[in-house]
Structure formats: C-alpha cells, structure tokens
Amino acid sequence: MSLQYISDSSGQTTGVFIPIKEWNELKNKYKGIEHEEINVPDWHKDIVRKRLDDYKENPDQALDFNSAMDDIEKEL
Numbered sequence: 001m002s003l004q005y006i007s008d009s010s011g012q013t014t015g016v017f018i019p020i021k022e023w024n025e026l027k028n029k030y031k032g033i034e035h036e037e038i039n040v041p042d043w044h045k046d047i048v049r050k051r052l053d054d055y056k057e058n059p060d061q062a063l064d065f066n067s068a069m070d071d072i073e074k075e076l
Helices: 022-031 042-057 066-076
Strands: 004-007 014-019
Touching: none
Parallel strands: none
Antiparallel strands: 004 014
C-alpha cells in the first residue's frame, strides 16, 4: 500500500493520504469502512464517564493490566 503521511509545520504526523484505487479496494474488502461515525449509545458514554470520575477520585484503587490479569487468573 502506498500511503502518504501528512505532517504539520512541526513535523507531527496529522493525517494519511490513501490513493483512491487502494481506498476502493479496502472498501470492497471491509464492507462499511467508509462510514466515518460509529454511534455509541448515551448509556455507554455515561458508564465510561462514571468510571473515569471514579478513577480520578481514587487513582490508587486502579490496577494495571498485568495485576488485573493476575487477579483474574487466580480465580480460574
């Protein structure tokens, strides 16, 4: 795939250009890829916001991924 990366004046990559031929091939391979918006239900957003608030109030209560996996594996 011949992608072209787009950068701002500081050199930070800000986008990607995909040639139309390759974009059309991707659309054929992955049906629905051209839909740019995924609708997330409000109830799901509310849960995520609540969890973020809980984390901000008690960051010491959070487990990192490896610790969480260790706890889960102990229960198996």
